[in-house]
Amino acid sequence: MKTKESFFISILLVFILVILQSTLFYFAIPNIVIPDFALIVVAFCGARRGMQEGQVLGFLNGLAEDFMTASFPGFNALVKTLIGFLAGTIKNKMLFDPVIFPSLFILFVTLLKGILATVTAYLFFPEGYFPAVFSNSFLLEIVLNSLFAPLIYLILKKTHLIPDDIWSGK
Amino acid sequence: MFKGISFRRHKKELITLFILMTLSIGMLVYTAFSDISFKPKQVGLDFFSLFQRGIVNTGKFFSQTAGSIAELRNLKKEYNSLLKEYADYQQMKQDYEQLEQENSMLKEQMGYLEDGSIAKIPAMVIGGNTNNFFKSIIINQGSNKGIKKDMPVIAYVDGYQSLVGKVVEISAYTAVVKPITDYSLYVPAVLQKYRYRGLVNGLVMDFVSREASSRIGCGDLVVTSGFNGSYPENIYIGKVKSISSKEYETSLRLEIEPFVDFSRVEYVFVLDREEKNEN
Numbered sequence: 001m002k003t004k005e006s007f008f009i010s011i012l013l014v015f016i017l018v019i020l021q022s023t024l025f026y027f028a029i030p031n032i033v034i035p036d037f038a039l040i041v042v043a044f045c046g047a048r049r050g051m052q053e054g055q056v057l058g059f060l061n062g063l064a065e066d067f068m069t070a071s072f073p074g075f076n077a078l079v080k081t082l083i084g085f086l087a088g089t090i091k092n093k094m095l096f097d098p099v100i101f102p103s104l105f106i107l108f109v110t111l112l113k114g115i116l117a118t119v120t121a122y123l124f125f126p127e128g129y130f131p132a133v134f135s136n137s138f139l140l141e142i143v144l145n146s147l148f149a150p151l152i153y154l155i156l157k158k159t160h161l162i163p164d165d166i167w168s169g170k
Numbered sequence: 171m172f173k174g175i176s177f178r179r180h181k182k183e184l185i186t187l188f189i190l191m192t193l194s195i196g197m198l199v200y201t202a203f204s205d206i207s208f209k210p211k212q213v214g215l216d217f218f219s220l221f222q223r224g225i226v227n228t229g230k231f232f233s234q235t236a237g238s239i240a241e242l243r244n245l246k247k248e249y250n251s252l253l254k255e256y257a258d259y260q261q262m263k264q265d266y267e268q269l270e271q272e273n274s275m276l277k278e279q280m281g282y283l284e285d286g287s288i289a290k291i292p293a294m295v296i297g298g299n300t301n302n303f304f305k306s307i308i309i310n311q312g313s314n315k316g317i318k319k320d321m322p323v324i325a326y327v328d329g330y331q332s333l334v335g336k337v338v339e340i341s342a343y344t345a346v347v348k349p350i351t352d353y354s355l356y357v358p359a360v361l362q363k364y365r366y367r368g369l370v371n372g373l374v375m376d377f378v379s380r381e382a383s384s385r386i387g388c389g390d391l392v393v394t395s396g397f398n399g400s401y402p403e404n405i406y407i408g409k410v411k412s413i414s415s416k417e418y419e420t421s422l423r424l425e426i427e428p429f430v431d432f433s434r435v436e437y438v439f440v441l442d443r444e445e446k447n448e449n
Contacts, residue, residue, distance in 0.1 A: 019218060022308065023225040026298035026433070034299065051183040059190045066197075067214030068222075068297065070306035070338045070348045074197030081190045088183070089175060124198045
């Protein structure tokens with residue numbers, strides 16, 4: 001698949017995931033924390049495609065979330081842009097095994113999301129608008145994201161939405 | 171990780187990052203520190219709500235179709251048992267009408283006003299949280315139905331008006347509701363039985379007088395107090411789950427279990443006080 005083509009499909013995939021997270025998953029699994037599938041896709045695409053694509057994908061993911069939540073527009077966009085960019089810094093520097101590294105990577109990325117969200121809220125939110133970032137549901141989200149990471153990594157790899165690593169020889 | 175990021179090598183990436191961050195921070199500062207609504211967000215909300223409506227309606231169609239087949243089997247059984255119940259209800263209806271008459275007479279005598287001062291705009295829930303930082307519920311009615319920012323939203327739970335939250339974002343055909351579980355929402359409340367006031371924030375009722383400790387207990391009902399006018403009074407919020415306080419504090423801290431199951435609520439009502447008053 002061509003790079004541009006797969007990048008546009010990744011954008012489409014992120015939008016679909018954001019919509020599904022707010023509808024089907026929301027109604028289908030009540031009272032349970034929904035994993036941030038879109039974040040996982042952004043992080044893997046960033047890590048494999050580089051900073052540029054990671055940050056653009058992150059920005060669009062965040063913007064879509066901003067439109068659909070009660071958050072201030074720009075909050076999720078800023079957090080996810082930085083995540084996409086930072087994930088892109090490890091392009092061609094890390095070797096991904098099928099299970100452990102994707103899990104650990106997403107665990108770290110989700111934790112980073114919490115830290116960035118806290119700092120952003122602290123810097124930009126008016127008094128009394130602080131979101132509950134480090135709550136029980138966020139801890140559960142970290143675990144769920146890490147558990148789903150290998151599966152999503154496998155799907156992205158099989159569908160060629162992320163390129164093979166430089167060590168694979170392909 | 172950052173050792174390899176040099177401006178020369180990654181000029182394009184860093185310029186893009188600067189642009190995207192400027193855009194994000196610009197939006198954030200503009201909306202967080204001004205009362206002016208952000209038009210692109212309203213347009214975006216309408217755009218994404220199209221897909222949300224589509225998915226929710228399709229899901230409902232399939233679940234209702236599958237459900238209706240099983241439902242037919244039960245209808246025959248239910249029909250027979252309902253016939254028996256019908257006879258009982260006839261008698262109950264007569265008793266009810268009599269009680270209603272008595273009730274309205276008593277109300278008149280006590281000087282109560284009928285709660286007809288608030289219009290209710292019905293809406294269907296078409297979406298919810300996309301992340302765990304901001305709790306939100308998306309409904310399928312917006313400014314086209316007269317919904318405005320800060321309007322309270324309720325749902326009926328076992329026949330009781332229960333508080334869901336308030337409208338925080340509106341577009342033409344959609345609105346975003348912030349539920350009472352959100353930490354940034356403050357609801358003036360009162361304990362229904364003993365009338366101790368407090369402030370509910372993120373399902374914790376604070377500033378309840380310490381005097382209340384000997385009288386209140388778990389299971390006591392908490393309703394809106396109507397104080398400051400942001401929410402009408404006597405709407406159910408939840409019941410007391412636990413009571414705690416520190417020795418040096420002058421007030422109690424009550425943990426509340428909400429009446430509304432936010433992940434299962436399907437239909438809500440937006441309360442429009444202006445509309446009815448005008449009429």
